[in-house]
Amino acid sequence: MLVLLTMAGCNTVPQAPAGPTQDVRAEIERRIPAKTPDRDGWAADIQTAFTAQQIEPNVENICAVLAVIEQESGYRADPQVANLPQIARQEIRRRASAVRVPGLVVDAGLKIRAPDGISYGDKLARVRTERDLSRLYEEIIDRLPMGRRLFAGKNPVQTGGAMQVGIPFAQTHAQDYPYPVQSSIRDEVFSRRGGVYFGTLHLLGYQTPYTRKVHRFADYNAGWYASRNAAFQSAMALAANTTLELDGDVLVPDAALDKPGQTERAVRSLGPQLRMDERAIRRALEQADTLAFNESELHQRVFALAEARAGHALPRAVIPGIRLNSPKITRELTTEWFANRVDERYRQCLVR
Numbered sequence: 001m002l003v004l005l006t007m008a009g010c011n012t013v014p015q016a017p018a019g020p021t022q023d024v025r026a027e028i029e030r031r032i033p034a035k036t037p038d039r040d041g042w043a044a045d046i047q048t049a050f051t052a053q054q055i056e057p058n059v060e061n062i063c064a065v066l067a068v069i070e071q072e073s074g075y076r077a078d079p080q081v082a083n084l085p086q087i088a089r090q091e092i093r094r095r096a097s098a099v100r101v102p103g104l105v106v107d108a109g110l111k112i113r114a115p116d117g118i119s120y121g122d123k124l125a126r127v128r129t130e131r132d133l134s135r136l137y138e139e140i141i142d143r144l145p146m147g148r149r150l151f152a153g154k155n156p157v158q159t160g161g162a163m164q165v166g167i168p169f170a171q172t173h174a175q176d177y178p179y180p181v182q183s184s185i186r187d188e189v190f191s192r193r194g195g196v197y198f199g200t201l202h203l204l205g206y207q208t209p210y211t212r213k214v215h216r217f218a219d220y221n222a223g224w225y226a227s228r229n230a231a232f233q234s235a236m237a238l239a240a241n242t243t244l245e246l247d248g249d250v251l252v253p254d255a256a257l258d259k260p261g262q263t264e265r266a267v268r269s270l271g272p273q274l275r276m277d278e279r280a281i282r283r284a285l286e287q288a289d290t291l292a293f294n295e296s297e298l299h300q301r302v303f304a305l306a307e308a309r310a311g312h313a314l315p316r317a318v319i320p321g322i323r324l325n326s327p328k329i330t331r332e333l334t335t336e337w338f339a340n341r342v343d344e345r346y347r348q349c350l351v352r
């Protein structure tokens with residue numbers, strides 16, 4: 001795991017002790033809001049995540065983790081979700097419609113009783129947290145005849161825990177998980193220790209070129225290097241005199257060479273000026289999920305063209321323009337809203 005140094009700019013902030021475990025834990029606990037239940041327990045799990053991942057436990061990194069926890073769950077390991085039974089039932093009906101399963105069949109399936117004698121419909125009405133719903137979906141997929149057809153064998157709950165980290169991300173990065181796994185990595189995400197560990201890894205477990213934490217917060221929502229890649233898209237749009245969606249996705253996953261996405265097509269239009277052919281461009285864009293993309297010839301040449309046209313330097317990080325979509329979201333929210341909201345909490349923590 002990479003050793004991460006402080007990246008955000010606030011030079012007057014005193015640094016937390018990086019020495020004895022008890023000193024680090026005390027510093028973390030001191031910055032957790034005073035009314036939070038079991039502050040010592042939260043501090044212990046955060047300190048373990050820092051130690052296991054070899055992340056520098058300075059004030060900026062501590063406050064970054066605390067800001068995400070506060071924003072995503074308010075210091076609840078498995079937070080309740082408002083109207084979750086209704087949300088879940090709507091999702092089941094949506095999936096049933098997509099695979100042409102009649103509503104009557106769905107209703108009949110939910111009337112089937114589980115081994116404990118309670119119908120799946122009644123179980124669905126009782127779910128309050130994503131852990132509850134995740135476990136119920138697993139049971140429906142495993143036991144109901146329609147379960148695998150509706151969900152294609154894939155649990156629809158894809159985020160969870162105190163930091164609302166992606167479960168596929170946790171499953172992919174579980175090799176160094178420092179705790180014994182009682183059931184599954186999916187279940188660990190819904191525990192306090194697991195949610196904190198994998199959330200910290202997603203937030204701080206990679207090196208970035210950023211000078212402000214707000215871009216790391218945007219990446220937490222939109223994916224690693226999304227802010228760096230959105231800045232590249234912005235420069236590319238200027239260089240090619242076109243319009244691009246600044247979503248941070250510069251390469252369509254698994255796209256054939258003859259079926260490039262919007263950003264790749266724009267880059268290819270400048271191929272002669274960039275002195276790169278289609279294959280060279282594709283190879284460069286394949287680095288867009290790594291820090292090395294910053295040093296690629298493509299990245300440097302696109303910015304050179306764009307800055308020559310603009311007549312001034314351009315930012316190397318831009319918050320992606322993404323609208324957040326989730327059954328849990330009841331109003332229009334964006335990655336920019338999320339990043340700025342977490343950044344506010346982060347700055348409050350710095351002076352707490």
